[in-house]
Amino acid sequence: xxxxxxxxxxxxxxxxxxxxxxxxxxxxxxxxxxxxxxxxxxxxxxxxxxxxxxxxxxxxxxxxxxxxxxxxxxxxxxxxxxxxxxxxxxxxxxxxxxxxxxxxxxxxxxxxxxxxxxxxxxxxxxxxxxxxxxxxxx
Amino acid sequence: xxxxxxxxxxxxxxxxxxxxxxxxxxxxxxxxxxxxxxxxxxxxxxxxxxxxxxxxxxxxxxxxxxxxxxxxxxxxxxxxxxxxxxxxxxxxxxxxxxxxxxxxxxxxxxxxxxxxxxxxxxxxxxxxxxxxxxxxxxxxx
Numbered sequence: 001x002x003x004x005x006x007x008x009x010x011x012x013x014x015x016x017x018x019x020x021x022x023x024x025x026x027x028x029x030x031x032x033x034x035x036x037x038x039x040x041x042x043x044x045x046x047x048x049x050x051x052x053x054x055x056x057x058x059x060x061x062x063x064x065x066x067x068x069x070x071x072x073x074x075x076x077x078x079x080x081x082x083x084x085x086x087x088x089x090x091x092x093x094x095x096x097x098x099x100x101x102x103x104x105x106x107x108x109x110x111x112x113x114x115x116x117x118x119x120x121x122x123x124x125x126x127x128x129x130x131x132x133x134x135x136x137x138x
Numbered sequence: 139x140x141x142x143x144x145x146x147x148x149x150x151x152x153x154x155x156x157x158x159x160x161x162x163x164x165x166x167x168x169x170x171x172x173x174x175x176x177x178x179x180x181x182x183x184x185x186x187x188x189x190x191x192x193x194x195x196x197x198x199x200x201x202x203x204x205x206x207x208x209x210x211x212x213x214x215x216x217x218x219x220x221x222x223x224x225x226x227x228x229x230x231x232x233x234x235x236x237x238x239x240x241x242x243x244x245x246x247x248x249x250x251x252x253x254x255x256x257x258x259x260x261x262x263x264x265x266x267x268x269x270x271x272x273x274x275x276x277x278x279x
Contacts, residue, residue: 004186006216018256021263028263042182044221045251046142052248053231057239064231069246074214076144076248081184087193094195095202103197108216111185119159124168131171135180 002041002083002110003090009049009075010102014068016048026098034082039093043080074106081110140181140250141230143220148242151212153188166238174222174233185218217243221250 019027034040046052049067056063069075084090090107097105113125120128174180192207224230227249234245253261 002184004184004216004219018260021260024256024260025263044140044142047249047251047255049246049248051227052246053227053234055231055234055237055245055247057237057243058241062235062239064235074212074216076216078251079142087191091193091195091204095204097195097197097202099197099200099202101198101200104194105197106189106192106194108189108192109187111187111218115157115187116159116164119161119164121161121165124161124165127168127172131168131175131180132182135175135182 001086001090002081002112003087004108004110005080005082005090005094006076006106006108007078007080008104008106009071009077010104012102013077014048014050014071014075016050023098023100030096030098033096034080034093039082039084041081041083043078045078046076048077049075139226139230140221140223140252141227142248142250143222143230143234143237144216144246144248145218145220145239146214146244146246147217147240148214148244150217151189151215152208153190155188155190157188163238163240170236170238171220173236174220179222179224179229179233181221181223183218183220186216189215214244 031040031043049069052067054065054069056065082090082093084093087107087109094105094107113120113128171180171183189207189209189212194205194207194209196203196205222230222233224233227247230247234247237245239245
């Protein structure tokens with residue numbers, strides 16, 4: 001099963017406070033462990049929402065608004081994509097993440113083709129697989 | 139520059155664990171994905187199961203605490219994402235505007251951090267690791 005681990009933003013990440021060398025080293029070690037265990041597929045950090053934008057859709061029209069966005073929602077500052085046998089295994093890995101107080105992560109299962117049932121016709125399924133294979137080569 | 143386009147369908151926070159999808163909408167989204175790929179900007183994309191089947195790990199005190207979904211306080215929940223590589227933020231926005239999204243949906247565009255964004259000291263500390271940030275499709279696959 002594939003999971004996306006969403007790292008929630010907090011006051012520091014939204015203020016653009018960069019991680020300390022110690023935290024970066026601890027995170028590097030944690031990532032190495034997950035890569036060696038064959039669990040980690042990707043992971044990235046995101047710039048604060050002050051540098052981002054949102055596009056909203058209504059009646060065929062789209063409107064763009066620029067960040068920063070209010071912290072009423074669930075803002076994101078980074079993520080991992082991991083592959084484990086179960087949600088419990090994903091949780092076990094993430095309990096070991098070197099976060100201090102005030103951090104929160106969310107673990108969500110990634111859709112696989114078989115989850116879509118009949119909505120995903122054989123043609124669409126084939127297109128999706130081809131797209132992923134080609135996009136991954138970039 | 140790499141950008142993450144986060145799909146936030148409003149109402150997804152209270153979606154049931156099992157989703158019913160509209161085949162026509164799936165097809166429209168596939169055509170959009172194909173356009174991103176044909177333009178050479180698509181790195182990867184994924185869809186996420188609803189929050190009802192997810193979990194949160196909180197580090198409020200430094201010790202991990204696990205809570206199972208769904209969460210009543212959740213307001214904006216991610217339904218999926220695209221990772222793209224384009225020349226500018228404006229180009230990323232232009233792509234997001236072409237998405238065949240519904241009226242309740244919103245795409246958030248966020249720039250991905252590169253090692254060059256960090257201080258020299260931090261870059262040095264990270265260079266001792268083979269996979270400091272992860273990255274797509276390089277050493278990891």
